[in-house]
Amino acid sequence: MRKVLFFALATFIFQSCSDTSDKKLPILGEREPVEKTIDGKQVIDTIYQTVPPFSYLNQDSIAVTDKDFDNKIYVTDFFFTSCNTICPIMHRNMLNVYNKFKDNPKVKFLSHSIDIKYDLPSRLKTYATKLGIEGNQWEFVHGSRDSIFGIAAKSYLVSAFEDSTDPQGLVHQGWFILVDTKKQLRGAYDGTKEDQVKQLMNDMEQLLKEEFGDAK
Amino acid sequence: MRNKLIYFILLAIGFTSIIQSCQNETSINFKRYYVNGKGIYEKNCQNCHGSDGKGLGTLYPPLTDSTYLKLNKNSLACIIRNGQTGTVKINNISYEGIMPGNETLADIDIAQVVVYITNSFGNKQGFYDSETAKKDLEKCN
Numbered sequence: 001m002r003k004v005l006f007f008a009l010a011t012f013i014f015q016s017c018s019d020t021s022d023k024k025l026p027i028l029g030e031r032e033p034v035e036k037t038i039d040g041k042q043v044i045d046t047i048y049q050t051v052p053p054f055s056y057l058n059q060d061s062i063a064v065t066d067k068d069f070d071n072k073i074y075v076t077d078f079f080f081t082s083c084n085t086i087c088p089i090m091h092r093n094m095l096n097v098y099n100k101f102k103d104n105p106k107v108k109f110l111s112h113s114i115d116i117k118y119d120l121p122s123r124l125k126t127y128a129t130k131l132g133i134e135g136n137q138w139e140f141v142h143g144s145r146d147s148i149f150g151i152a153a154k155s156y157l158v159s160a161f162e163d164s165t166d167p168q169g170l171v172h173q174g175w176f177i178l179v180d181t182k183k184q185l186r187g188a189y190d191g192t193k194e195d196q197v198k199q200l201m202n203d204m205e206q207l208l209k210e211e212f213g214d215a216k
Numbered sequence: 217m218r219n220k221l222i223y224f225i226l227l228a229i230g231f232t233s234i235i236q237s238c239q240n241e242t243s244i245n246f247k248r249y250y251v252n253g254k255g256i257y258e259k260n261c262q263n264c265h266g267s268d269g270k271g272l273g274t275l276y277p278p279l280t281d282s283t284y285l286k287l288n289k290n291s292l293a294c295i296i297r298n299g300q301t302g303t304v305k306i307n308n309i310s311y312e313g314i315m316p317g318n319e320t321l322a323d324i325d326i327a328q329v330v331v332y333i334t335n336s337f338g339n340k341q342g343f344y345d346s347e348t349a350k351k352d353l354e355k356c357n
Contacts, residue, residue, distance in 0.1 A: 088264045
């Protein structure tokens with residue numbers, strides 16, 4: 001009997017150890033091996049896909065670039081203000097994430113509008129205000145057609161395109177993409193599903209720990 | 217004696233069930249409308265107005281203002297079918313924007329979704345049948 005108890009206790013302790021500590025989020029996207037010479041030795045390193053430099057206009061008509069996201073983790077998505085299919089659900093969920101990490105200087109949010117024609121900064125501002133967003137922790141950005149659709153497909157691996165057969169003319173996926181301080185992709189979550197959004201919040205906590213240590 | 221007793225009990229059960237089924241006719245209808253209305257709501261309304269009817273910020277108005285729903289009960293059907301533009305004041309907050317219409321919904325679908333909305337999210341305004349919906353819809357501007 002005592003042995004059984006001991007065994008159970010040991011398993012429990014062992015499990016609780018492996019659960020908490022060194023679990024890291026995966027790095028997503030393309031990768032390529034490179035050979036490097038470090039201290040005279042040939043070492044194989046992996047280069048992961050990163051988000052390239054970008055520059056857009058935000059809801060205050062101020063330029064927002066990749067530099068604004070240096071030393072921060074951020075969540076990004078693609079939407080448009082007149083979308084009445086998945087966008088309201090996405091941003092209802094994103095708002096919960098935003099409220100959880102509100103005023104945390106290490107966390108930012110970036111929503112790209114894919115409605116290049118109509119979603120000018122003034123319209124994005126109205127949208128943000130109505131959503132209850134002030135300040136620039138959550139950036140709603142406007143950019144050229146190529147830069148927005150290009151970065152969606154190539155850098156964030158989110159499908160978004162113009163489609164004349166769609167009633168609203170625009171089609172996009174509802175992914176929330178989590179990006180780390182090295183601009184590497186660390187997670188993709190369906191922004192229309194509450195359980196996945198919960199997972200995103202947990203993963204953000206974990207990523208913050210990984211990047212900045214326990215101190216918040 | 218025993219037979220009489222059984223006979224009496226059976227008779228009593230029979231009567232009660234007949235009376236109950238009469239009383240339940242409206243309530244069964246109500247439930248049927250409510251359940252169907254919920255399905256229609258989830259498909260056509262929930263994206264913006266939310267599963268809890270609370271809307272989203274000041275982008276989409278909530279459906280929790282019982283006074284508004286009561287005062288406008290006869291125009292709800294028209295709003296659902298044809299949409300609405302301009303400013304609408306709910307719980308003393310102004311909402312601006314365009315609500316798209318749902319032209320494909322039949323009269324009965326609209327009646328069902330009205331029953332669902334006006335009896336959920338803290339509202340309790342009873343039944344609204346498709347006949348009434350039809351009359352209301354004829355008066356849309």
